[in-house]
Amino acid sequence: MKTVKEIAEEIVAREGGFVNDPDDPGGATNHGVTIHTLRRLGLDINHDSRIDVADVRGLTRGQAVDIYIEHYFKRPGIGALPEAVQPSVFDMYVNAGMNAVKILQRLCTDMGFPCDPDGQLGPQTIRAAQAAYEAAPSHFADAYGIARRNYYYGLADVRPQSRKFARRTNGGKGGWITRAEEFINPRYHLTPAQHAARVAKWG
Numbered sequence: 001m002k003t004v005k006e007i008a009e010e011i012v013a014r015e016g017g018f019v020n021d022p023d024d025p026g027g028a029t030n031h032g033v034t035i036h037t038l039r040r041l042g043l044d045i046n047h048d049s050r051i052d053v054a055d056v057r058g059l060t061r062g063q064a065v066d067i068y069i070e071h072y073f074k075r076p077g078i079g080a081l082p083e084a085v086q087p088s089v090f091d092m093y094v095n096a097g098m099n100a101v102k103i104l105q106r107l108c109t110d111m112g113f114p115c116d117p118d119g120q121l122g123p124q125t126i127r128a129a130q131a132a133y134e135a136a137p138s139h140f141a142d143a144y145g146i147a148r149r150n151y152y153y154g155l156a157d158v159r160p161q162s163r164k165f166a167r168r169t170n171g172g173k174g175g176w177i178t179r180a181e182e183f184i185n186p187r188y189h190l191t192p193a194q195h196a197a198r199v200a201k202w203g
Helices: 004-015 035-041 053-058 061-074 083-096 099-110 123-135 140-158 160-166 175-181 192-202
Strands: none
Touching: 004 061, 004 083, 035 053, 035 061, 061 083, 083 099, 083 123, 083 140, 099 123, 099 140, 123 140, 140 160, 140 175, 140 192, 160 175, 160 192
């Protein structure tokens, strides 16, 4: 299995550089780290006594990797989950915060191992995740990835501004969907026709 640092470096590469998209509720972002994250963590990157877009621009890849490892892997407790699902939950936590855990909790509950969808990786969720993994060791990571993909589609269903992240201008799979499918066995990837059918109601 890859190290946590290797996974974090892949996340940084996947996230890309500086973006300030008005349709992205995260606001100004660099290497996937948002201005809201810097403010929440009190990280004044350029040491000018304020945290603004300039700090987001100045964030290095190495700093982003360190932020992810400490605040998106270690502190939430992702290392206590079955190894097979850690990379996808970690990647999703960077992308969607506690919703990454809520998706896991709902999946475990659907598989017959109930836990409260509170977004916290407490003992109940860890036990449920381990039991779910043991019940389906070859499919648990795929099931989480599929649930994650469904979450993205559902988000775009209710928020039209987010649809460009799930569907490209040419109608193909957007970044959200391809990102989720990086953690799903190719046999479970949607075909272009299946994707088109899923987003057809968006117009």
